[in-house]
Structure formats: structure tokens, C-alpha cells
Amino acid sequence: MVDILHGYRQSNRIRNVTKKIILYVILSAIAIVILMPFFWMLSTALKSNADIFAWPPDFFPKPALWGNFVKAWHAMPFNIYLINSIFIVVLGMVAEITSETLVAYGFARFKFPGRDLIFFILLSTMMLPFHVTLIPTYLIWQKLGLVGQFDPLVIRAWTAWGPFYIFLLRQFLMGIPVELDEAAEIDGATPLQTFVHVILPQIKPALLAICIFAFRGYWNDFLGPVLYLNDMNKYTMTLGMYFFMGGVNEQPSWNYLMAMSIVIALPMLILFFIAQRYFIEGITFTGLKE
Amino acid sequence: MEQYIGTTERWLLTPVVLMFLALIIYFLLRKIGWKVRAATGFALISPWLIGFIIFTAFPLIYSLYLSFTNYSLFGTPKWIGLKNYIYIFTSDYEFWPSVRLTLLYAVFTVPIGVIGSLLIAMLLNNRIKGIGVFRTIYYLPAVMPDVAVALIWRWLFNSQSGLINYALSPFLKLFHIGKIDWFGDPKYVLWAFIIMSVWGIFGTNTVVFLAGLQGVPRSLYEVADLDGASPWIKFWNITIPQISPVILLQVVMGIISALQIFTVAMFVRPTTGAGIFMNQLIYNRGFTQLHMGQASAIAWVLFLIILAFTLLVFKSTPAWVHYEGEIKR
Numbered sequence: 001m002v003d004i005l006h007g008y009r010q011s012n013r014i015r016n017v018t019k020k021i022i023l024y025v026i027l028s029a030i031a032i033v034i035l036m037p038f039f040w041m042l043s044t045a046l047k048s049n050a051d052i053f054a055w056p057p058d059f060f061p062k063p064a065l066w067g068n069f070v071k072a073w074h075a076m077p078f079n080i081y082l083i084n085s086i087f088i089v090v091l092g093m094v095a096e097i098t099s100e101t102l103v104a105y106g107f108a109r110f111k112f113p114g115r116d117l118i119f120f121i122l123l124s125t126m127m128l129p130f131h132v133t134l135i136p137t138y139l140i141w142q143k144l145g146l147v148g149q150f151d152p153l154v155i156r157a158w159t160a161w162g163p164f165y166i167f168l169l170r171q172f173l174m175g176i177p178v179e180l181d182e183a184a185e186i187d188g189a190t191p192l193q194t195f196v197h198v199i200l201p202q203i204k205p206a207l208l209a210i211c212i213f214a215f216r217g218y219w220n221d222f223l224g225p226v227l228y229l230n231d232m233n234k235y236t237m238t239l240g241m242y243f244f245m246g247g248v249n250e251q252p253s254w255n256y257l258m259a260m261s262i263v264i265a266l267p268m269l270i271l272f273f274i275a276q277r278y279f280i281e282g283i284t285f286t287g288l289k290e
Numbered sequence: 291m292e293q294y295i296g297t298t299e300r301w302l303l304t305p306v307v308l309m310f311l312a313l314i315i316y317f318l319l320r321k322i323g324w325k326v327r328a329a330t331g332f333a334l335i336s337p338w339l340i341g342f343i344i345f346t347a348f349p350l351i352y353s354l355y356l357s358f359t360n361y362s363l364f365g366t367p368k369w370i371g372l373k374n375y376i377y378i379f380t381s382d383y384e385f386w387p388s389v390r391l392t393l394l395y396a397v398f399t400v401p402i403g404v405i406g407s408l409l410i411a412m413l414l415n416n417r418i419k420g421i422g423v424f425r426t427i428y429y430l431p432a433v434m435p436d437v438a439v440a441l442i443w444r445w446l447f448n449s450q451s452g453l454i455n456y457a458l459s460p461f462l463k464l465f466h467i468g469k470i471d472w473f474g475d476p477k478y479v480l481w482a483f484i485i486m487s488v489w490g491i492f493g494t495n496t497v498v499f500l501a502g503l504q505g506v507p508r509s510l511y512e513v514a515d516l517d518g519a520s521p522w523i524k525f526w527n528i529t530i531p532q533i534s535p536v537i538l539l540q541v542v543m544g545i546i547s548a549l550q551i552f553t554v555a556m557f558v559r560p561t562t563g564a565g566i567f568m569n570q571l572i573y574n575r576g577f578t579q580l581h582m583g584q585a586s587a588i589a590w591v592l593f594l595i596i597l598a599f600t601l602l603v604f605k606s607t608p609a610w611v612h613y614e615g616e617i618k619r
């Protein structure tokens with residue numbers, strides 16, 4: 001009896017181990033597929049001009065030309081582009097997060113006629129393709145004489161233009177007990193004071209997640225800069241990359257292009273490794289509360 | 291330096307103006323008898339409302355108007371009735387191919403993306419050593435900027451010395467095909483974009499599904515285990531119904547974003563002959579060729595396509611989306 005039980009346990013353990021091994025093999029195989037492009041990007045970035053088109057391809061370039069990063073950076077005025085990008089990211093993020101938090105606070109904590117209808121309209125704007133409103137929006141900025149300035153990229157952020165983030169913040173706010181607000185109000189706090197001292201400290205995780213997303217949004221934005229910025233001195237990193245690529249029929253310098261792709265991805269990668277938790281939390285949150 | 295100063299000044303002035311408007315709105319509402327809290331709430335959301343009216347509602351209506359006009363950014367729009375629509379539907383050689391490419395792209399990538407990331411999430415939902423490392427790796431593509439993603443893949447698909455053609459070369463030799471010009475040949479462009487999207491899709495969707503899977507009560511599986519249910523039955527009768535709201539969200543967001551593919555496509559730049567997406571066509575028509583009327587018409591067609599697809603999905607929800615407890619709102 002004991003022997004049989006022992007044998008059963010052993011076969012069970014063997015089955016579990018096999019299952020685990022298979023799982024690891026599958027997970028690793030997919031991981032390799034995912035990582036391959038990253039590896040190839042780095043490998044190409046370190047190649048000499050002659051080496052890029054070697055056939056069969058060279059996986060480990062010798063010598064590895066780390067200087068390519070410096071050369072690529074100086075091939076175009078990326079110094080200026082970086083400053084422009086940072087300028088846009090900072091202005092956009094501050095305006096967007098401030099206004100969206102206030103708007104979400106209004107939707108979550110106050111009752112007023114038409115609130116639910118307005119919120120429904122806000123949600124449905126997510127379905128609206130950006131390109132439908134593109135031309136009239138361009139005409140508005142043109143009328144204001146601000147095409148060619150940074151304004152179209154950052155001013156609108158004050159009007160809480162990210163419906164998804166408002167939605168996320170509202171959901172988060174609704175999870176905070178109203179009793180806390182009420183207690184503050186009984187103590188004589190104005191809505192603004194309640195907001196700063198009671199609400200803000202509690203929604204920090206949501207705000208951090210939105211900061212990361214907003215950063216990504218402004219850093220990666222291409223349509224805005226390509227439409228509104230026409231002066232070389234005002235290009236952003238992303239727009240600079242577009243011109244760095246060269247014309248349609250030119251063969252780009254792939255080693256430099258890959259080097260710059262790594263550079264442009266670097267802020268996001270660093271942010272991801274520092275704040276992975278908030279990344280995942282933010283996404284999880286948006287995905288789960290429908 | 292002055293290019294920053296002007297913008298900064300206007301950027302600082304904007305919230306002041308918006309606050310001022312919010313105050314005016316507040317007092318007006320109080321005047322007509324709204325309670326303090328109601329007026330405060332409305333004042334708080336007023337920045338969004340103002341932005342919505344100026345930058346969404348008005349442009350939406352105005353672009354509909356523009357789609358019935360001939361307008362080149364200079365001069366005034368001239369009303370020409372349905373001519374833009376008739377032109378793009380009948381004699382525009384770029385319109386239908388772009389609709390075809392955009393629709394096919396969505397039709398392939400949305401199901402592949404949703405099913406694929408669900409399967410991956412189920413793999414990652416196992417509690418084994420080192421799973422955190424795998425989760426991080428699987429999320430990496432989602433962190434990459436569109437620009438970098440597009441350029442990496444354009445290089446991987448390069449016809450001369452791309453890694454993909456290299457990997458495929460034994461097969462290509464076998465079938466006596468030359469190196470494939472992925473982004474230059476209309477036959478392959480769609481597939482290249484689909485492969486690319488599958489790689490990019492792993493990240494975000496997988497994380498959302500993972501959270502969804504972790505939210506399924508374990509007790510349901512335990513009860514099923516007692517009844518001796520097979521993994522297959524548990525998958526179809528517990529997992530799928532439990533996470534169906536997440537699937538719905540993924541499908542809707544997937545459709546909206548797939549139909550609106552733009553930045554990646556612009557950086558991959560398939561030669562025009564090989565096909566472009568609708569958003570690229572809108573951009574080219576409007577801002578390169580300055581046919582604002584035609585561009586607006588194409589944009590409205592895209593809008594209606596997105597609307598139709600989304601409504602279709604929502605219409606189908608009672609059949610397959612399962613809400614715990616009551617139907618929400």
C-alpha cells in the first residue's frame with residue numbers, strides 16, 4: 001500500500017516536472033522571438049557602413065563601433081531636438097495632468113444636471129479618429145497665427161484632452177471613501193482644500209501611472225510635430241528621426257538609424273525599469289474597470 | 291530662446307483664462323439657482339467642456355462641411371455637394387486600395403492580437419520560478435516608441451540584407467523565389483504589417499489579460515476540479531466567461547487603434563505603389579496635396595467604418611459578454 005502510494009506520488013512529481021520543463025521551453029522560445037529584434041537593433045548599431053549589408057548577416061560585429069552613437073547623434077542637430085522634446089513633454093504633462101485631475105474630481109465627487117450624459121460623451125470621444133478633427137483643428141491654429149510654434153502641441157493639454165486618463169482617474173477617485181471628503185468639509189475645508197489635502201495624496205499611484213503614459217505620449221508624438229512644426233530649429237526627437245531617415249528612395253544608414261532608435265527608446269526603457277510597477281498597475285487598472 | 295518664451299507665456303496664460311471662465315460659469319449657474327456643489331462640479335469640468343466644444347465638436351461638424359467643399363487651405367471653401375465622395379468612390383485610384391489594406395489589417399490583427407495575448411497571458415499566469423523575468427521581457431515591446439518599432443522592423447524586413455529574408459532564404463531557394471521586397475511589394479505589405487503588429491501586441495494586451503486572469507476567483511476552479519472537469523472545459527466554461535468583459539475591451543480598443551494606424555506606417559514608408567493606410571492617405575491628401583475637401587471626405591469614411599465596427603461589437607455583447615451580478619448601468 002505504502003509502495004503504491006509512493007509510486008503514485010513519484011509519477012505525479014515527474015509529470016509536474018515535465019510540465020514545468022515544457023512551460024519553460026515555450027516561454028523561452030517566445031522570449032527569444034521578442035528579444036531578437038532588440039538584439040539585431042543593437043548589433044546593427046555597432047556595425048561599420050561596409051558591414052551592414054554583409055550577406056550572410058554578421059551577428060557580432062568586430063570591432064563593435066560604439067562611436068556610432070556619437071556620430072549618429074551629431075549627424076543632425078539632435079541636441080536642439082532633445083531640448084525641444086523636453087520642453088514639449090514638460091509643458092504638456094504639467095498642463096494635462098493638472099487639468100485632467102481636476103476634471104476627474106468634478107465627475108467623481110459632484111452631482112450636477114447632465115453629468116452622466118456629459119461623461120458618456122467624453123467616453124465616446126475615444127472612438128473618434130484623430131484624423132477627422134485634424135484639418136479644422138489645423139485651421140484654428142492657423143487662424144490664431146500659431147502654426148509653426150509649439151503652441152498647438154501643448155496649449156490644448158490644459159483642456160484635459162485625454163479622455164482615457166480622465167476615465168482612469170475618475171474610477172480611481174470613486175474607490176476612495178466619500179466620508180473622508182465629508183469629514184474635511186465638516187471641518188470647514190473648501191472643495192479645493194479637500195482636493196489638495198485629502199484627495200491628491202490618495203490618488204498618487206494613478207497619477208504616477210498617468211505621468212508615465214503622458215510622458216510616452218508627448219515623447220512619441222509624431223503627427224502633431226509633423227503638422228505644426230516647419231522650422232528645423234523646432235523639430236522634436238521623433239520628427240528629427242523622420243528626416244534622419246532620408247527620402248523615400250534613399251537607402252538610410254542603418255547603423256546610425258538603429259543607434260538613434262536605441263537612443264530614442266532609452267528614456268522609456270529606463271522609466272520602465274524604474275517604475276515597472278506603476279506601468280503595470282496603470283494598464284491593469286484601465287483594462288479591468290470597464 | 292525666443293521660440294520657447296512666446297509659447298511659455300501663452301501656456302501660462304491659458305489656465306488663467308480657463309479659471310476665469312470657470313468662475314464665470316460658476317456664478318452664472320448660481321444665478322439660475324444651481325446648488326453650490328452642483329455649480330462647483332460643473333465649473334471643475336468646464337475646461338474639458340470648453341476644449342471639447344472648440345477642438346472636437348466644432349472640428350467634427352466643420353470637417354463634415356469641408357468634405358462637401360473644394361478647399362486648398364488658401365481662399366475660401368467652395369461648396370461642391372457630393373463631388374468629393376463621388377470622386378473618391380469612383381475615380382480615386384488610391385482610395386479603395388487603402389480601405390482594403392486598412393480593413394484587412396484590422397481583420398487580421400485584432401483577432402490574432404486578442405487570442406494571442408490571451409494565450410500568452412495564460413502562460414505567464416503560471417506560478418513558477420523566474421516568471422517575473424519573463425513578464426518583464428514580454429512587456430518590453432510595448433515600451434518601445436512607435437518610431438523605434440517601425441525602424442527595427444523596416445530593417446528586419448529589408449529586402450537586401452534583412453534578417454527575415456536571411457532566415458527564410460532556405461525556403462526561398464527551395465521555391466526559387468528571389469529575396470522578398472516586404473514593404474515594396476503589394477503582395478507582402480499586409481503580411482509584413484501583421485507580423486510587426488503581433489510583436490508589438492504582446493505587451494499591453496497581455497498585461498491586461500494577466501490581470502483579468504488573476505481576478506478570476508480560484509474557488510470556481512476548485513469546484514470544477516472536484517467535479518473532475520478537464521482543463522479544456524474549465525477554459526471554456528470558467529475562464530472565458532469570467533474574463534469576457536476584458537476581451538470586449540480589448541476587441542474594441544484593438545479595432546479602434548488598428549484602423550487608425552499611422553505613425554508606424556509613416557516610418558516604415560511602404561512605397562506608395564505597395565499600398566498605404568487610410569490615415570496616411572488622409573494626411574497626404576490634406577497636407578501634401580492640399581485637397582482638404584477630399585481628405586475630410588476620406589476621414590469621414592474612416593470615422594463611419596470605426597463607428598460601424600464598434601457598434602457591431604457592442605451589439606453582439608449580450609451573446610457572449612458575461613457580467614458578474616447585475617448588468618452594469
